[in-house]
Amino acid sequence: MxxxxxxxxxxxIAGGVASYLFFRYGLKNKYxxxxxxxEAEAEVIKKNKLLEVKEKFxxxxxxxxxxxxxxxxxxxxxxxKLKQREMVLNQRNEEVQRKKAEADAVRDNLxxxxxIVEKKKDELEQLQRQEIEKxxxxxxxxxxxxxERLVESLKEEAKTQAQSYINDIMDDAKLTASxxxxxxxxxxxxxxxxxxxxxxSVTVFHIDSDEVKGRIIGRExxxxxxxxxxxxxxxxxxDTPEAIVLSAFDxxxxxxxxxxxxxxxxDGRIHPARIEEVVAKVKKQVEEEIIETGKRTxxxxxxxxxxPELIRIIGKMKYRSSYGQxxxxxxxxxxxxxxxxxxxxxxxxxKAKRAGLLHDIGKVPDEEPELPHALYGMKLAExxxxxxxxxxxxxxxxxxVEMTSxxxxxxxxxxxxxxxxxxxxxxxxEAYIKRLNDLEQLAMSYPGVTKTYAIQAGRELRVIVGxxxxxxxxxxxxSGEIAKKIxxxxxxxxxxxxxxxxxxxxxxxxx
Numbered sequence: 001m002x003x004x005x006x007x008x009x010x011x012x013i014a015g016g017v018a019s020y021l022f023f024r025y026g027l028k029n030k031y032x033x034x035x036x037x038x039e040a041e042a043e044v045i046k047k048n049k050l051l052e053v054k055e056k057f058x059x060x061x062x063x064x065x066x067x068x069x070x071x072x073x074x075x076x077x078x079x080x081k082l083k084q085r086e087m088v089l090n091q092r093n094e095e096v097q098r099k100k101a102e103a104d105a106v107r108d109n110l111x112x113x114x115x116i117v118e119k120k121k122d123e124l125e126q127l128q129r130q131e132i133e134k135x136x137x138x139x140x141x142x143x144x145x146x147x148e149r150l151v152e153s154l155k156e157e158a159k160t161q162a163q164s165y166i167n168d169i170m171d172d173a174k175l176t177a178s179x180x181x182x183x184x185x186x187x188x189x190x191x192x193x194x195x196x197x198x199x200x201s202v203t204v205f206h207i208d209s210d211e212v213k214g215r216i217i218g219r220e221x222x223x224x225x226x227x228x229x230x231x232x233x234x235x236x237x238x239d240t241p242e243a244i245v246l247s248a249f250d251x252x253x254x255x256x257x258x259x260x261x262x263x264x265x266x267d268g269r270i271h272p273a274r275i276e277e278v279v280a281k282v283k284k285q286v287e288e289e290i291i292e293t294g295k296r297t298x299x300x301x302x303x304x305x306x307x308p309e310l311i312r313i314i315g316k317m318k319y320r321s322s323y324g325q326x327x328x329x330x331x332x333x334x335x336x337x338x339x340x341x342x343x344x345x346x347x348x349x350x351k352a353k354r355a356g357l358l359h360d361i362g363k364v365p366d367e368e369p370e371l372p373h374a375l376y377g378m379k380l381a382e383x384x385x386x387x388x389x390x391x392x393x394x395x396x397x398x399x400x401v402e403m404t405s406x407x408x409x410x411x412x413x414x415x416x417x418x419x420x421x422x423x424x425x426x427x428x429x430e431a432y433i434k435r436l437n438d439l440e441q442l443a444m445s446y447p448g449v450t451k452t453y454a455i456q457a458g459r460e461l462r463v464i465v466g467x468x469x470x471x472x473x474x475x476x477x478x479s480g481e482i483a484k485k486i487x488x489x490x491x492x493x494x495x496x497x498x499x500x501x502x503x504x505x506x507x508x509x510x511x
Contacts, residue, residue, distance in 0.1 A: 229464060303350075313380070316364040335357040393407040472502065
């Protein structure tokens with residue numbers, strides 16, 4: 001039994017050894033096979049890479065050969081151009097040498113001819129001296145004396161002829177200048193057509209129904225009083241159907257009142273606080289409209305580079321009249337006339353048009369100046385950096401300063417043409433407006449006065465004073481003082497009623 005087991009164990013060991021030897025031999029064969037396959041594959045990859053490298057090398061070589069051929073071609077072209085330039089330079093050099101030889105030959109010829117001329121000149125001078133000596137011997141005068149006598153004779157004759165010629169020119173110039181001046185003035189007037197003067201001191205405000213009149217008047221007339229106090233315009237509510245009359249000499253006030261009434265009636269809320277709010281808003285709108293009018297005027301006339309304040313002053317001209325003639329219309333007309341006349345005279349029409357537009361800016365001051373309007377306008381133009389010739393034309397158009405440029409007489413003449421034509425101006429309206437302005441300014445000179453309004457064609461003066469500056473007793477005495485000063489210093493028809501208004505307000509805010 002034991003032997004059997006030992007045999008069995010030995011057999012097992014022998015079988016295991018045989019299996020191990022067989023497995024190891026099989027792995028070795030497999031390893032050799034894989035190695036051979038890897039070497040074959042590596043050889044194939046090596047050949048492929050060598051082929052790729054060879055192909056790239058051939059491509060690079062072809063590219064380099066093309067680049068070398070192109071460079072050789074460019075070098076050849078450059079060499080050809082250099083050869084051509086060399087040929088041209090050689091030809092030009094030959095031409096220069098040839099011309100130089102010709103010039104040398106001409107110079108030699110000229111030198112010979114100059115020698116001949118000098119010789120002839122000497123001979124002529126000798127002959128001239130001989131002739132002069134013969135003439136001096138015959139006449140008994142030296143050459144200098146004869147020359148002086150001849151010059152004196154010619155001088156006297158020239159003076160006589162020149163004086164006669166000057167007299168003829170002067171006579172012809174007087175006739176021609178008068179005719180030419182009339183032609184230029186008439187042509188300028190004919191080429192600028194404008195409207196005649198239209199001046200009103202009332203504006204009619206149309207309403208849809210007579211019920212609106214009662215709302216405008218308000219309870220016990222408080223609305224109409226507030227509106228008159230805020231605008232300075234007399235509001236006439238009478239039996240005229242569907243119409244209310246706004247009366248004031250200042251067109252700006254009338255326009256503010258008209259626009260404020262229109263907004264109040266459209267909105268429907270009419271009471272003193274709302275009236276003051278709307279009037280303040282409308283005043284701002286009118287200021288914006290003034291600036292827009294100034295801009296539009298300068299654009300229409302082709303005038304550029306004006307100071308914004310001058311543009312605002314030009315816009316204000318729309319609401320100002322001069323002897324019944326609308327000031328903006330007059331300024332535009334004068335500007336166009338100046339441009340036409342300057343063109344006829346060969347001057348700068350743009351400068352002339354600019355001076356014509358600005359010549360009356362002194363008539364629309366923000367505060368009452370002591371200077372005449374022409375001088376005040378010149379000061380304004382200087383302040384806002386206008387050129388010296390334009391400032392002089394503004395200041396000299398009423399001969400208040402000396403004219404220093406040709407623009408000044410043109411502006412003066414065109415201003416006269418615009419104002420002197422039939423229907424252009426009415427003296428009465430200007431005097432009337434000046435009287436009302438003086439009336440308002442007189443009352444404004446008193447301390448404590450905040451606003452003054454001349455209404456009813458100057459028959460009533462309403463003076464609004466600050467409640468914190470004047471008490472009730474001073475209000476009564478102020479009315480009498482103003483009345484006495486008006487009576488002493490002004491001339492007016494009929495009588496003037498002075499109404500001093502003092503209003504106390506208490507304002508607080510709920511937050």
